[in-house]
Amino acid sequence: MRPSWIEVDLAAVRANVASIAAEVAPAEICAVVKADGYGHGDVPIAEAALEAGATRLAVALASEGIGLREAGIEAPVLLLSEPLVEDVPEVVRWRLTPTVYHRPLLDALVAAAPPGYPVHVKVDTGMHRVGATPDAAVELATAVAAGPLDLEGLWTHFPVAESDPGYTTTQVEAFDAVVKRLADRGVRPRLRHAANTAGALNDPAARYDFVRIGIGLYGLRPAPDFAPDVALRPAMRVMSRVVHLQRLPAGARPSYGRRRPLAHESTVATVPVGYADGLTRHLGAAGGGALVRGRRYPFAGTITMDQALIDLGDDPVAVGDEVVFLGHQGDAEITADEWADRLDTINWEVVCGFGPRLPRRYVG
Numbered sequence: 001m002r003p004s005w006i007e008v009d010l011a012a013v014r015a016n017v018a019s020i021a022a023e024v025a026p027a028e029i030c031a032v033v034k035a036d037g038y039g040h041g042d043v044p045i046a047e048a049a050l051e052a053g054a055t056r057l058a059v060a061l062a063s064e065g066i067g068l069r070e071a072g073i074e075a076p077v078l079l080l081s082e083p084l085v086e087d088v089p090e091v092v093r094w095r096l097t098p099t100v101y102h103r104p105l106l107d108a109l110v111a112a113a114p115p116g117y118p119v120h121v122k123v124d125t126g127m128h129r130v131g132a133t134p135d136a137a138v139e140l141a142t143a144v145a146a147g148p149l150d151l152e153g154l155w156t157h158f159p160v161a162e163s164d165p166g167y168t169t170t171q172v173e174a175f176d177a178v179v180k181r182l183a184d185r186g187v188r189p190r191l192r193h194a195a196n197t198a199g200a201l202n203d204p205a206a207r208y209d210f211v212r213i214g215i216g217l218y219g220l221r222p223a224p225d226f227a228p229d230v231a232l233r234p235a236m237r238v239m240s241r242v243v244h245l246q247r248l249p250a251g252a253r254p255s256y257g258r259r260r261p262l263a264h265e266s267t268v269a270t271v272p273v274g275y276a277d278g279l280t281r282h283l284g285a286a287g288g289g290a291l292v293r294g295r296r297y298p299f300a301g302t303i304t305m306d307q308a309l310i311d312l313g314d315d316p317v318a319v320g321d322e323v324v325f326l327g328h329q330g331d332a333e334i335t336a337d338e339w340a341d342r343l344d345t346i347n348w349e350v351v352c353g354f355g356p357r358l359p360r361r362y363v364g
Helices: 010-024 034-038 042-051 062-070 085-093 103-112 134-146 165-184 197-202 336-343 347-352
Strands: 005-009 028-032 056-059 077-079 118-122 150-155 191-193 210-213 236-241 244-248 266-271 289-292 295-298 308-311 322-329 332-334 360-363
Touching (some): 010 028, 010 042, 010 360, 062 085, 085 103, 118 134, 134 165, 197 210
Antiparallel strands (some): 005 236, 244 266
């Protein structure tokens, strides 16, 4: 077994749920645990979030919801995208709550689900990814309410709640207009929801009955310095240990491509984590590094599939020393936001990018 792993702090997850819940009350918390809990592990994250007061969960795929059920989780599980029509029997069997925005799926649910089975209708108010147009959503929700199923929820999603509150306000207004049109028909979904982490923390009008907390659940912010008064603690550390040391002369060019010479004679450490694990190859060229003994050091050459090299200069190091690529070590820290800035991406992609070769170890 390689001495490389991801440490996930479940106490941090519980604290993040509590912190956000205090901010958005009386709206409830729906914990978004799709994509294997954003790379943290969906079942342990779901259990921790529910322990801390979340009342429901959300995933993207029916298979993700089935995995939660197989682990013994009984809380409501919302599918954020429509399942395939052919998957409806499994959705019903595992008591997953489907999102609907096309009539064929509704017809399949009517045929397969028992009376009163809950569904949520999604309205596209401006993200233009999935969902029914406002006019179509009114007709679809009316059809659900008129049939044997339960119109439990009506919802929408925000693409720029962290950066464009004006656009988000227009979405809230469009969503409210759909709610009013339905009310004029005597149709009242029991649950309305719209806000992701950014919307929940930035716009009280968008909180409705519950908020869907994704990135904030894991202690990350939708944008640097976003909602600074809400305490959030990152839950993930990506860790390994030094497995090989060598002293190389100035001018040596370690790793594939021999791209960068060492400026000085240096101790170079080999650490068994690479781009196949999610330690992105470009991170070395972009100025990334790692923490050893509480200090930050640069990569020495190209990150390879299974290993990375670290330039420790003349500082002391030993085989077996702990190495942190993401997270804190002592008073030093490398954040997902730093990775995102160097790689021209977002912190969501950073934490989701760590693969199954790195076992998750849970603390807290």
